[in-house]
Amino acid sequence: MAAIGTLMMESFATGYHRRAELRKALPVNGDEEDSHGVANEGGHVHGPAAIMIERSNSSDLIRNRVISQAKFKSRAVIIMVLFFSLTTPVGISTGIAISKTYKEHSPTALFVEGALNSTSAGILIYMALVDLLAADFMNPKLQSNFRIQLGANLMLLVGACCMALLAKWGGT
Known part of the structure; x- marks a missing residue:
C-alpha cells in the first residue's frame, strides 16, 4: 500500500504540474507550426508544455526503438x-x-523457501509498479485530465482490495 500511495502521490503531483503548464501555454491556430514541432491533439502549444510533451513522447519512442531494434x-x-x-x-x-x-520443516528449508518467496514477490511488485502502472499513470493524456486520473487511481485501489481478498480467501 505504501508503494501504491507513493505512486498515486507522484502521479497527482505530476498531473497537477502538467495541467498548470498546459494552462500557461498559449494555443495557436492549427495551421501554424510550433517552434518545437509538437502537436497537442486539436492544436499546437507553445512554451514549457510543448517541451514537456516533446520530451515525454521522444523518451517513449527511444525506449521502444532500443528494445525492438536490439541487435x-x-x-x-x-x-x-x-x-x-x-x-x-x-x-x-x-x-x-x-x-x-x-526435510520440509527444517530451519534451513524454511529460510530458503522464505527467501525465494520474498524474492519472487519483490520481482512481481516491481514489474507491476514499474513496467505496468508507472507507464500508464505517467501518460500525458491521463495526467492532463483530473477526472480520468482520479478514476484510474480509484480503480487501482479497488483492484488492490480485490487482490487482497483473493489472497485472504486463497490462504484459508
Whole structure:
C-alpha cells in the first residue's frame, strides 16, 4: 500500500504540474507550426508544455526503438537460448537430487523457501509498479485530465482490495 500511495502521490503531483503548464501555454491556430514541432491533439502549444510533451513522447519512442531494434551478436543469442532451454531441466534435476534428503520443516528449508518467496514477490511488485502502472499513470493524456486520473487511481485501489481478498480467501 505504501508503494501504491507513493505512486498515486507522484502521479497527482505530476498531473497537477502538467495541467498548470498546459494552462500557461498559449494555443495557436492549427495551421501554424510550433517552434518545437509538437502537436497537442486539436492544436499546437507553445512554451514549457510543448517541451514537456516533446520530451515525454521522444523518451517513449527511444525506449521502444532500443528494445525492438536490439541487435545481439550471434554468440549472445546462442548463450541466451541455451540458458533459457536448460533452466527448467536443470531445476527439475536439482529437485529430484535433493528430494531424498529434503526435510520440509527444517530451519534451513524454511529460510530458503522464505527467501525465494520474498524474492519472487519483490520481482512481481516491481514489474507491476514499474513496467505496468508507472507507464500508464505517467501518460500525458491521463495526467492532463483530473477526472480520468482520479478514476484510474480509484480503480487501482479497488483492484488492490480485490487482490487482497483473493489472497485472504486463497490462504484459508
